[in-house]
Amino acid sequence: MRNKTVGMKKMLSNWIKAGSILALICACSASTALDEEELPKPTDRVISFSGFEWLVRKTGTTKEGPGPNLFSDSEDNVWVDAQGRLHLKIVQKGGLWYCSGVVLRQSLSYGKYIFYVASDVSKLDQHVVGGLFTYRTDEEEIDIEFSKWSDPNNMDAQFAVQPSERAGNKVRYNLQLEGLQSTHAFDWQPSYIDFFSVQGHSAVVTTDNLIQAWRYTGTNIPPDTDERLRINLWLFRGQTPSDKKEQEMIIEKVEYIK
Template structure:
């Protein structure tokens, strides 16, 4: 047998195997850009995007900790395409709600058009619009009085929010259900704003609050996800005894 021919075949085999390995690795990397779907996953389509509906089954998880349910009683999209998140009681347990965007978008402007009175949420409820990588790499717009009825009801925050300069609290005082909130996430800064009405070109009296963050905790773009949730602070039962709801008309990312 011609040894030179054998060696060429062996080398060709090694090169083919290496090519296949690289191809499979690249394909896997591309697939990791989206959260995987398994049989138990509930996926909803909202505002032109796919979202995973969060569930903790019968265990509690953070934030809170709380029970999160993917029941249609907790999370649904109505006939007008609006997302509803509810905190409800079933069989003596309070179930919170949340959705997670399947795809990571990185440094972008994230706009949330809210269609409910998030300024009037129960004092123990927290409504969150945010990106999350880890608990210390997170950008938050949150509506809550944090179990103190005397607290202001809204905040912009960059985690860790306990650090000086990483949080801006304010009062959102609405006349109707409509408000607009965004953060514009860039490598060295994050611009936040909240307006009354559904607009990105507000009149002066519609500007509730704006904030520019340029501190050291701007998160990197790695594999973050946009999340929207409604949960109970420290897992406490709502003071009003009936829970609450947050409605999002649409989300824009650009």
């Protein structure tokens, strides 16, 4: 049964500075207007997940980036189940497709971010993007993304530091998952960012579970202030899923280690 204990709260004033406008750039390619993500609009929907409070993304009737897409804060799109797992879905209503996303209410800064994924994200439709990332500005962003970017022959995952079009700022790889569960993480420090993806649920990398690992030591490590952790599920360039089916990504938990 979906968690319906959602309160009516005033939240955006706690973390949006007056007059600020941020944009989020898709890590697969150079920046384009279609890839920009807007800040969440004022919404009364806040969910509790993994010991944190998250704002649920909602747009109006006009599509917004990334995509552009419509985002819904409906419980058909975003909910926490009885097991405490976060569900993000892309659903169709009235002939329109609605994507989903959540934004952490607080800034966490440097540390290790671990995402325990409970669905086979390698099976997402070729037009779908699942994102686990911190965002401050367009060029101050750390990404783990699951997508083929509309090319069925592409690899299905990537680690990236924005701007990802710069040489050395991105590594693509295939998940080749052995089950529904996988773990993905980045350890964000002042002089490096360590990424990893492993089979199953484990915060420890071994030769048996390793999918991909990468250390970034380039010049685009983001500063450790005013960023927000985000999780989203959206349609690349706003396209309809090629299989015309609803899409889902399930996150069992998120851990932050200072």
